[in-house]
Amino acid sequence: MGNVREWTGTALRRLRDLATRRLVNKLILLFTSIIILIVASLTFISYKIIERESVQNSIASNTNNLKLVNQNFEKYFSEIEQLSLPQIKYDEIIDAIKHESVDYASRLYLEDYLRTLYYSRTDIERIYLYLVDEGKYIYISREASNVTVSAGLDDSIPRQAWYREAMASGKNRAIQSLIFPAEIGYPFDGENCFMAYHRVIRSLADRQPRAVLSFYFNDSVKNQIVQDVPFAGGEHLMFLDSGNVPFHVDDKTFYKAIGTSAFLANVDPSMAKPQFTWEEGSRKYLVVYNVSGTDGWKLIKPIPYSEIYAAARTARLIGIWTGFGFLLLAIVLVTLTSNAITSPLKKLSRQMSRFSTGEFDAAAEVRGRDEIAYLSKHFNLMVRRTNELINERYKMKLVEKNAILKALEAEINPHFLYNALQAISTKALKGGMDEIADMVDALAMTLRYCISGKDIVHAKDELKHIERYLVLQKARFGRRLQVVYDFDESQTDIAVPKLSIQSLVENSIKHALEKVSSAITIVIRIHLTELQAVISVRDNGPGIAPDRLRDILRSFRAEWEDREGESIGLKNLNARLKLIYGDEAGLEIETDESGTEMSMIIPRGGGVHV
Numbered sequence: 001m002g003n004v005r006e007w008t009g010t011a012l013r014r015l016r017d018l019a020t021r022r023l024v025n026k027l028i029l030l031f032t033s034i035i036i037l038i039v040a041s042l043t044f045i046s047y048k049i050i051e052r053e054s055v056q057n058s059i060a061s062n063t064n065n066l067k068l069v070n071q072n073f074e075k076y077f078s079e080i081e082q083l084s085l086p087q088i089k090y091d092e093i094i095d096a097i098k099h100e101s102v103d104y105a106s107r108l109y110l111e112d113y114l115r116t117l118y119y120s121r122t123d124i125e126r127i128y129l130y131l132v133d134e135g136k137y138i139y140i141s142r143e144a145s146n147v148t149v150s151a152g153l154d155d156s157i158p159r160q161a162w163y164r165e166a167m168a169s170g171k172n173r174a175i176q177s178l179i180f181p182a183e184i185g186y187p188f189d190g191e192n193c194f195m196a197y198h199r200v201i202r203s204l205a206d207r208q209p210r211a212v213l214s215f216y217f218n219d220s221v222k223n224q225i226v227q228d229v230p231f232a233g234g235e236h237l238m239f240l241d242s243g244n245v246p247f248h249v250d251d252k253t254f255y256k257a258i259g260t261s262a263f264l265a266n267v268d269p270s271m272a273k274p275q276f277t278w279e280e281g282s283r284k285y286l287v288v289y290n291v292s293g294t295d296g297w298k299l300i301k302p303i304p305y306s307e308i309y310a311a312a313r314t315a316r317l318i319g320i321w322t323g324f325g326f327l328l329l330a331i332v333l334v335t336l337t338s339n340a341i342t343s344p345l346k347k348l349s350r351q352m353s354r355f356s357t358g359e360f361d362a363a364a365e366v367r368g369r370d371e372i373a374y375l376s377k378h379f380n381l382m383v384r385r386t387n388e389l390i391n392e393r394y395k396m397k398l399v400e401k402n403a404i405l406k407a408l409e410a411e412i413n414p415h416f417l418y419n420a421l422q423a424i425s426t427k428a429l430k431g432g433m434d435e436i437a438d439m440v441d442a443l444a445m446t447l448r449y450c451i452s453g454k455d456i457v458h459a460k461d462e463l464k465h466i467e468r469y470l471v472l473q474k475a476r477f478g479r480r481l482q483v484v485y486d487f488d489e490s491q492t493d494i495a496v497p498k499l500s501i502q503s504l505v506e507n508s509i510k511h512a513l514e515k516v517s518s519a520i521t522i523v524i525r526i527h528l529t530e531l532q533a534v535i536s537v538r539d540n541g542p543g544i545a546p547d548r549l550r551d552i553l554r555s556f557r558a559e560w561e562d563r564e565g566e567s568i569g570l571k572n573l574n575a576r577l578k579l580i581y582g583d584e585a586g587l588e589i590e591t592d593e594s595g596t597e598m599s600m601i602i603p604r605g606g607g608v609h610v
Contacts, residue, residue: 287301535599
């Protein structure tokens with residue numbers, strides 16, 4: 001025990017020495033004490049003010065809201081009362097009731113009357129018409145999906161409590177709650193109903209009761225009215241009649257717990273302020289109520305004080321956190337004041353560290369005119385010049401890339417022009433001016449296509465160019481050259497580099513058709529997937545030797561400056577595809593003794609447009 005006391009004393013002395021050793025620590029302790037005192041006082045005062053205002057606002061808003069909702073309930077019961085009165089058809093209904101047992105037309109009239117009432121509202125579950133003199137009833141209800149009118153006999157109805165209440169009422173009515181199980185008398189349990197409204201129909205001549213019209217209502221309209229009452233956690237709502245019979249309770253367990261005479265005795269319509277405080281167990285409630293002036297309907301809303309005070313607790317919590325914020329701010333301000341000289345150097349050092357790691361947007365804050373500001377200003381100047389050099393280098397790379405593209409494209413044309421002129425010369429020697437004219441036209445269209453300014457074209461335009469190109473080549477090789485097209489017109493809208501397909505066809509002619517004396521078939525195929533477009537040219541020539549194929553594929557990976565030798569057209573086309581579409585694009589070559597297939601792979605959705 002003594003060791004613990006000694007250790008505690010030593011720790012406290014060290015904390016005291018640490019707090020008083022430096023002036024900055026003394027300032028921090030002073031400002032911390034002042035801020036804690038101020039924030040604690042303001043937090044306590046504001047908490048009490050907000051607590052009182054929360055109660056007053058809750059009383060005012062809920063009082064007005066309950067008054068409006070209770071008025072809606074009065075309107076609701078007024079509509080039901082109007083519905084239950086026969087009004088202008090009173091005499092006809094009384095006459096039909098008297099003659100129902102002997103006159104079939106009277107029975108039909110009563111059934112039609114019940115149907116009219118049933119379909120007039122959406123919240124009616126059943127309607128019963130009890131004929132007093134005959135001890136029988138007619139009722140309408142929905143059986144499965146059909147609405148039917150039926151009849152029954154029951155002499156126990158007059159012994160029901162609601163029946164006696166309706167007969168004794170000066171308003172010839174009884175309103176029965178079905179929130180809790182109650183005797184109905186009729187052969188159904190009333191499970192889906194919350195209320196029954198019973199109307200006594202008396203003869204105008206002798207004022208004797210002839211029938212009792214009973215409506216059984218579901219809670220659809222009632223729930224719509226109750227929805228206008230705002231609810232928060234722990235709140236409750238009760239709707240009672242003048243005799244404190246519940247017609248709506250949101251929580252039956254809660255109602256049974258507080259639904260005592262002591263609680264309901266506080267609901268006094270004569271009170272100037274319709275509210276009181278009630279404690280139930282460990283919870284304390286503010287009870288706000290409204291009593292209608294017509295039939296004494298009571299709308300009661302118990303609100304836990306814990307929910308009312310939630311805003312005050314939130315404000316208190318905000319005040320505490322605000323105090324902590326001011327405390328931290330004070331510590332920061334004191335620390336910054338004591339370290340005013342070293343702080344700018346630390347900031348400049350951090351920006352230099354960012355610059356050294358490659359973040360070329362680093363910029364130091366410049367304040368004042370001292371030596372540190374001078375260093376910061378020149379550091380920012382160095383960063384800005386570095387960014388300018390990087391941007392200039394990037395632009396030079398773009399220019400270099402475009403120049404390489406133009407150079408690659410320019411190298412493809414001469415070989416084709418040479419072959420075209422050779423074919424025209426050959427055909428001219430053989431004679432036949434019409435064919436020569438066709439060849440000249442094809443050559444003219446080909447030249448126009450080649451000198452057009454577009455670098456990227458639609459595949460359909462490239463294929464039209466291939467057709468004109470093959471006109472010239474067929475003039476040279478005759479029937480030895482056979483061409484097959486394998487694609488749909490819908491596949492020809494893709495964007496391809498200009499003269500790209502020609503390079504593949506030209507390679508098949510040069511390395512297949514020119515190498516053999518037999519006929520050669522060239523198949524041009526287009527295949528599309530979600531990720532790429534594949535344009536392939538296949539021939540049934542002698543194929544490419546394995547050593548030669550390795551040399552060609554190795555040349556694809558060589559730098560531009562190192563490219564030389566044969567197959568320059570394929571090398572150029574592969575380079576164009578890489579430069580335009582990226583590393584995912586390129587040429588693929590498959591060869592064997594049965595022929596060679598060269599495929600041009602173009603990624604789809606790469607942002608390259610015609």
